[in-house]
Amino acid sequence: MLEVKHLTKKFFLGKQLFTAVNDVSFVIEPGEVLGLVGESGCGKSTLGRMLVQLETPTSGEIFFEGQNVQGRSLCRQMQMIFQDPYASLNPRMTVETILSEPAVIHKLPIRVDELLELVGLPMSAKHRFPHEFSGGQRQRIGIARALALSPKFIVCDEPISALDVSIAAQIVTLLQKLQQELGLTYLFIAHDLAMVRYLSTRVAVMYLGSFVETATTDDLFQNPLHPYTQLLIASVPLPDPLREKFRVRPPVPTEPPSPLNVGPGCPFRNRCPHAMAVCQGVTPVLQEVAPGRKVACHLYGRVKTEKADSKLVVVNN
Amino acid sequence: MNKLLQVDDLHVTFSLSGKKLHAVRGISFAVHEGEAVGIVGESGCGKSSAVQALTKLTNAEVAGKAWFQGEDLLEKTEKELRSVRGKHIGMVFQDPMASLNPTMKVGEQIVEGLLHHKLCGKTEAVHRAIELLHLVGVPAAELRMEQYPGALSGGMRQRVLIAIALACNPSLLIADEPTTALDVTISAQILDLFRSLQKKLRTALVLITHDLHVVSSVCDTVIVMYAGKIVEQGPVEQVLNAPKHPYTQMLLHATARFDRPRTEKLVPIEGSPPNLFEKQHGCPFAPRCPFVMNQCRDTEPPMKNGAACWK
Numbered sequence: 001m002l003e004v005k006h007l008t009k010k011f012f013l014g015k016q017l018f019t020a021v022n023d024v025s026f027v028i029e030p031g032e033v034l035g036l037v038g039e040s041g042c043g044k045s046t047l048g049r050m051l052v053q054l055e056t057p058t059s060g061e062i063f064f065e066g067q068n069v070q071g072r073s074l075c076r077q078m079q080m081i082f083q084d085p086y087a088s089l090n091p092r093m094t095v096e097t098i099l100s101e102p103a104v105i106h107k108l109p110i111r112v113d114e115l116l117e118l119v120g121l122p123m124s125a126k127h128r129f130p131h132e133f134s135g136g137q138r139q140r141i142g143i144a145r146a147l148a149l150s151p152k153f154i155v156c157d158e159p160i161s162a163l164d165v166s167i168a169a170q171i172v173t174l175l176q177k178l179q180q181e182l183g184l185t186y187l188f189i190a191h192d193l194a195m196v197r198y199l200s201t202r203v204a205v206m207y208l209g210s211f212v213e214t215a216t217t218d219d220l221f222q223n224p225l226h227p228y229t230q231l232l233i234a235s236v237p238l239p240d241p242l243r244e245k246f247r248v249r250p251p252v253p254t255e256p257p258s259p260l261n262v263g264p265g266c267p268f269r270n271r272c273p274h275a276m277a278v279c280q281g282v283t284p285v286l287q288e289v290a291p292g293r294k295v296a297c298h299l300y301g302r303v304k305t306e307k308a309d310s311k312l313v314v315v316n317n
Numbered sequence: 318m319n320k321l322l323q324v325d326d327l328h329v330t331f332s333l334s335g336k337k338l339h340a341v342r343g344i345s346f347a348v349h350e351g352e353a354v355g356i357v358g359e360s361g362c363g364k365s366s367a368v369q370a371l372t373k374l375t376n377a378e379v380a381g382k383a384w385f386q387g388e389d390l391l392e393k394t395e396k397e398l399r400s401v402r403g404k405h406i407g408m409v410f411q412d413p414m415a416s417l418n419p420t421m422k423v424g425e426q427i428v429e430g431l432l433h434h435k436l437c438g439k440t441e442a443v444h445r446a447i448e449l450l451h452l453v454g455v456p457a458a459e460l461r462m463e464q465y466p467g468a469l470s471g472g473m474r475q476r477v478l479i480a481i482a483l484a485c486n487p488s489l490l491i492a493d494e495p496t497t498a499l500d501v502t503i504s505a506q507i508l509d510l511f512r513s514l515q516k517k518l519r520t521a522l523v524l525i526t527h528d529l530h531v532v533s534s535v536c537d538t539v540i541v542m543y544a545g546k547i548v549e550q551g552p553v554e555q556v557l558n559a560p561k562h563p564y565t566q567m568l569l570h571a572t573a574r575f576d577r578p579r580t581e582k583l584v585p586i587e588g589s590p591p592n593l594f595e596k597q598h599g600c601p602f603a604p605r606c607p608f609v610m611n612q613c614r615d616t617e618p619p620m621k622n623g624a625a626c627w628k
Contacts, residue, residue, distance in 0.1 A: 164360055164527060
């Protein structure tokens with residue numbers, strides 16, 4: 001459904017050039033939920049915003065159903081749900097205006113009642129303003145707005161991180177229900193790994209602008225290959241005190257480097273317990289190590305250098 | 318273990334444009350010496366208001382008793398409280414950037430408390446500050462002393478705040494959502510730090526969080542709050558592994574868990590918490606509770622065997 005090739009986004013921060021997304025390529029199949037995880041500043045939101053054309057890529061291409069999206073208006077097919085349900089709704093518009101606006105612009109039939117029912121809001125919500133709703137209800141309005149044009153693909157950018165536990169579960173189950181009923185495809189961006197595990201069919205792990213691992217959800221969580229993925233999973237606290245007390249976490253030497261000066265080599269090399277000489281100089285490329293599994297790490301198999309495909313560096317596996 | 322803090326029937330009421338918001342509605346709990354207590358609940362349940370009221374960091378109306386080292390904190394004047402805050406009770410807040418002064422060097426901010434409480438001279442304070450930074454795992458402590466908070470990462474700032482809170486050797490450390498603003502790998506490091514500090518220093522800890530998972534690694538006992546009341550309290554193993562109150566049970570089912578099969582369905586808690594401007598009748602959770610009985614709507618359940626529930 002969606003194919004991304006060598007997507008890169010660079011920003012100027014003052015005079016410094018900062019690479020938010022660095023040469024990312026991936027495919028999203030129809031009906032799939034691709035979870036995108038990574039820590040703040042890793043570029044996951046920028047990537048999501050580029051897909052729905054809220055940001056222009058510095059280089060690289062995005063294909064939606066085989067066609068290049070550049071210069072085309074695809075908002076009828078691709079929509080976005082934002083993180084902050086307070087900031088992403090116009091406080092001066094009633095819910096009815098918010099939900100009918102997309103249809104008015106695209107000259108399509110207005111179906112506010114149907115949308116409210118889909119997301120589980122009462123009909124009485126129509127004439128009220130966003131500030132009259134709780135965070136969870138506002139997020140439902142945001143979801144209804146994203147559905148207004150019956151899109152096929154939705155980027156969910158941290159839709160639950162601003163919500164409380166009991167409300168987040170309501171939103172996640174709603175997203176899951178809509179995905180199954182309407183046959184939607186999602187890119188689900190989140191930092192809550194347990195929720196990503198719950199909702200996604202496949203997961204991509206991002207670190208400082210690059211994909212370090214992609215795999216099916218079961219593979220990724222049962223057998224994480226990239227040391228960063230391993231660290232992420234080990235960092236999630238478990239609600240079971242007995243297990244938690246005997247849990248040994250791998251020590252992490254340092255904190256992530258500033259994304260401004262990552263330098264050459266593997267972006268994770270300074271925090272990696274398995275760092276080798278090759279990691280300092282050669283950036284590992286995301287490559288298939290098993291069917292449906294890709295890892296960017298020198299620990300796994302043959303590694304091509306960035307410069308020339310002919311020059312092969314073989315590392316003990 | 319001796320009781321360090323005993324809170325009795327604490328009420329906190331805010332006045333917002335003429336209306337009264339009853340944020341904390343009569344809670345009682347105790348913290349023993351060296352114990353780590355977790356207070357868990359969703360936003361607006363009164364967990365932060367309750368502990369801020371203890372050291373009068375809020376301008377709300379506070380009623381009740383809070384016995385700390387034999388004295389009632391709530392009776393104290395502002396001047397008397399100043400000798401308690403920082404010296405006997407250290408505090409760590411959620412947002413490490415907002416709690417540090419951006420125009421003061423890190424070292425000055427750690428030394429400040431020691432000098433204010435006249436615990437030692439300047440040279441000794443600087444030594445102690447460096448020692449503290451080592452203790453909380455800040456590398457190159459001498460160098461960090463001369464830096465401004467802006468030069469530090471979020472995790473490092475939180476470590477500095479913990480160092481400040483521990484500077485005067487308080488007997489109680491209150492941490493209000495100390496990991497919420499941090500990334501998952503950094504948050505795990507900070508939780509590990511709390512755990513090791515607890516073992517080393519035996520400082521009592523009150524950890525406030527919205528995340529049930531966070532208390533499991535650090536706390537000995539847990540207090541679960543809902544709509545200004547305590548609905549369940551007990552040892553962490555009991556509350557998390559065999560919760561009694563339907564709210565705690567449902568909260569655990571509403572979170573995706575790593576230690577359970579992926580296919581296990583999430584069960585969201587329908588509805589939303591009650592309006593705290595209004596008076597409550599009966600159990601605060603009754604409108605959302607699947608086991609609700611008539612009794613629950615009329616009469617408030619008393620705390621019995623660790624849970625406030627009629628069932």
